[in-house]
Amino acid sequence: MYLQSQYIILILLIWIFTTRKTASALFGMPAKLANAIKHDGITFDQAAEAFFDPFLKLVDAGRNHESRDAVIGYDEKGRLLFVVHIEVEGEFIRLISARKATLTERNAYDF
Template sequence: MVITWDPNKALSNIKKHRVSFEVAATVFNDPYHLSLLDSKSQGEDRWVTIGLAADKKTLVVVHTYIDSDSDEFIRIISARKATKNERKSYEEGI
């Protein structure tokens, strides 16, 4: 799995949400993470993934996902701490 992001967007995400993309990327290592296609996205397919990060915080990560023959490619767009309701949905496995 190859995970990338725009460095400028990563800096603005830290300022806005206090979540680094380095930490957000660890959500994809959570065997219980949940990913749903964002029905509001226009143009490119965007996914919303909720899972437990390496720092033990439940995060919501918006990203693109491409599965090719050679690898999986994820580009992180934004990341934030999950709301109480989102955390509950994650814990209940939606």
């Protein structure tokens, strides 16, 4: 199931990044806020870049019975990021948080 979701997310992201406005809509965020939001120094755009890593790992990040997934992937600056997100009604992805990957998450990415 996770592998299938990875491919669906990747295909959607390739399609939606033709324009910033479309990308912001898919990620559930107004375009004017997309550049301003930072979590642990990671901007919205940098967090979205992790979804383009061809070797990204999709892992379960659920807590408190809430279904969440996380992507572990590199951004364009070569930083390994841990990006928590949810799929809303199968229509778009809402980014919850983004930060640099921990040592444990780095090891999960490598295997």
